[in-house]
Amino acid sequence: MNIFKQLITSLYSPKDIATFRNQGFGKTILYVFMLMLLTIIPTSIYFGSFITHAFQSVEQAVANEMPSFQIKNGELSVKGKQPLVLDKDTFQIYLDDSGKLSPDDVSSQSNGAIALLQHDFVIVAGGETQTTPYSVLSSTPITKDDLANVLKSADSILPIAIAILVLLMYIFALVTAFIKISILALIGIAIKGSLGRNLSYRHTWKLAAYSITLPAIFFTIMEAFQTAVPFSTLVSWFTALIILYLSIKEVRSYEEI
Incomplete structure (x- = not known):
């Protein structure tokens, strides 16, 4: 399954997410890069148009x-x-x-x-x-x-400056995502123990990477409509944890991996 199909299925199917645990790390990391690129699009567009529009006003x-x-x-x-x-x-x-x-x-x-x-x-x-x-x-x-x-x-250098700022935003989003995934993967170790699933940290890391898809896309849409979500950080973590739990639960008990 290519990463774009994985994006769609990760929005609604913990069962499919559970199958992604056996794929290579490279594909999972590529998925995270692609997902974070999507999430910064609304902010980048708004930020770029704001800077361009504001520049002449500030100059005046x-x-x-x-x-x-x-x-x-x-x-x-x-x-x-x-x-x-x-x-x-x-x-x-x-x-x-x-x-x-x-x-x-x-x-x-x-x-x-x-x-x-x-x-x-x-x-x-x-x-x-x-x-x-x-x-x-x-x-x-x-x-x-x-x-x-x-x-x-x-x-003349305004487009270059905007591009650099957008790149910095993307790097920050990537770093934040990898930290979040790593923390979720550690929590996944505790979850798999309580459910009696035969998973290692590398498997829970991959599951966590796909579990952040739904909250990431949801908040990207909210950002596109400039809509604030109360307790957004808490909602994002809670949603990702629920999906991670359901994904681990889909793995059969003590399944060979």
């Missing part, structure tokens, strides 16, 4: 609406009353050197935002928050005019 805001500011030694200093919030249709621009706003505050107040905070540059798009400390930027002081000039000359 920096040139014409923001007060003078400077980033020096990893810290922002601004002339004028703080914090400053500029509404730009579907997103906001924040400027705050007081420390009153944190990246979490920005992400909780808006589903789309760009923020220059006391110590961090923050982008919020599609429910995802990307935070970059000023300390990782150039040690040379950055002023409002410097930023305006950079934005003016950055049009």
Whole structure:
């Protein structure tokens, strides 16, 4: 069965998932890579369109609406009353050197935002928050005019920058998925013991890899519709555990492996 058919059957059939335990590790890892690629598509599209749409608005805001500011030694200093919030249709621009706003505050107040905070540059798009400390930027002081000039000359490299950010999102999704699968596989060892199934860790790892399919696809669809799910992390883990349990249960007792 190819990985695309495995994707479909993993959405509803623990019995089929149970049969995947005997396939090679390479195919299972390839499946995880494919699944995580699918899951970041809605976020990547929203993120890319947001950045593209926001870029010109930010360029205009920096040139014409923001007060003078400077980033020096990893810290922002601004002339004028703080914090400053500029509404730009579907997103906001924040400027705050007081420390009153944190990246979490920005992400909780808006589903789309760009923020220059006391110590961090923050982008919020599609429910995802990307935070970059000023300390990782150039040690040379950055002023409002410097930023305006950079934005003016950055049009040509914007697609490359978006591609790099999407790649980083994909790598993060992969790392998170492999950690989750490994933890689920350990829990699977306890489950198989209680059910009297003859499985090793390599088998429960493969079963766990396919057990995350349903919650992964569900939350991808929710992300595509920009719909928040309460207790999403708990729901995702609980669903994957139920599918893993049912998959292990489908293995006959002390079956030869």
